[in-house]
Amino acid sequence: MASRQTFRQLRASLFWIFCGVALLIIIIPSIDIIVSILKAAIPVIKPDIFTKTTAQGGLQNAILGTVYLGVGVLLTAGTLGVLGGLYIAEFAPARLASVLRFFSEVLSGVPSIVIGYIGYVTLVAKGGLGWHYSLLGGVLALGALILPYIVKTTEVAFSGVPRTLREGATALGMSRVQTIRKVLLPPALPGIISGLIIALAISTGETAPLLFTAGFSDLNPSASLINSPVGYLTGVTYNDLQLPGGNYQALANAAAGVTIVIILLLIFGGRLVTARSRRLVARMDL
């Protein structure tokens, strides 16, 4: 009897030890990455990198470019993805929904470099639309990359609304649009917003699709959507790390630092929204 109990206790402790080790394997590298990036970046982040362009040894053009690309991605892929997720969750017949879901998953499996190359061939190159390296090209390539993610989070947000609410609205004779606007959207909204924020964080860290579509520019972005390349933070890191000389390395490190801070802030923001939504759903007790 005693030995069986000891065995059981041993088994339980072993299980917890394995869980702990697995957790450390996940956490330590990510903390290591963040710490080493910030350690390299903090000494070289000076106020003037925010006021000078890369041509002058600063990051202003890259920060502006990253913001423009982010806003563009939210406007295009954000709108399309939310509507697509809503369609799959609420309107599409089951068969069509599963087909759409399949293609969305396929798109999410396409490597980002391939998306970049397709963007280059169809949007940038002369044989395609011939936009040259441009903001719009970058926005569309990044958008294609995160579209499946937004579709998925939106679909999950809507289908996670308790069935009892849907039935309550149906039984009151409310139309589908009324049900979505008044009953389903309020509880789904935090999930949708946090999905958008995380998607934005993912796109902020991307480089490959942009190299092919936005190109890169040392100067601040022009007002033109096409025919004019755009700088972005990850581009500075990518380009300048390959260049000889301490100044280039320093700028690359600074750009990586600013990128990681933006991404962390976005992820924390997304988390806050998710926590708020969890509290709301818990209160509903349905």
Next chain:
Amino acid sequence: MSAGYLSVPAGAVHQQELSTDTAIRVNDLSVLVGQKALVDNVSLTFPHKRITAIVGPTGSGKTTVLRAINRMHDHTPGFSVKGDVTIGDIDVYSPDANLRVLRRRVGMLFQRANPFPQSIQDNILIAPKAHGMVPKNGSRDLCESLLQEVGLWNAVKDRLGGSPFMLSGGQQQLLCLARMLALQPDVALLDEPTSALDPGTTEHIESLLKGLREKVTILIVTHNLAQALRISDEVVFLMAGKLVEHATANKFFHDAADERSREYVSGRIG
């Protein structure tokens, strides 16, 4: 449950004959999931402005019959319905039936309160607004009169803009009742509305239902035979998706025609 407890005189009408004033007619109704019949060829009439309790053991098809009446099965994948339901002039399963009109006239209350994630006031007004039934500048009055009617006004009058999730379970169910009544339905379908509530709130809701009988035809699915005895005028008894007996409450509880009904009432089955 002892037979002695159930032999307490019912508060309901002591009639022996079923009412002939029909509000809802159900003809050869079958509800199928794939090939399996949850409700098997049931024909019934529900009397106008009376309370009919639908009783039966678990899996007897009580809720399935109830949900067939306002076509809630339309939204459950895999369910199919055969047969006819008529409510007044509405042929419920006709291809050109207007579901919005049907559901405006047939209200429903669920087992668990399901207030919407909106303010208390908006919960009341959401359906009348959706159907264009709110009088100009009268939304506050409408709200007050409905909340008064269900006895919730004093508890919530100072927080109409607040969340309904701060209310107790019983208060939330009363809010849902008020929300249903806001459309002035002719028929109310109640699916075990008090099964999750305390005895005090249950009693309150039961007395409200007795009062509502004057203007609404009420169908209530209940597991609680004592409740059926307390409030119903007629009883429909189902077993395994089939209709066993439809009788006045008085007859069902004291002199049921079918042996299975008598066994169910005495607690030997169910």
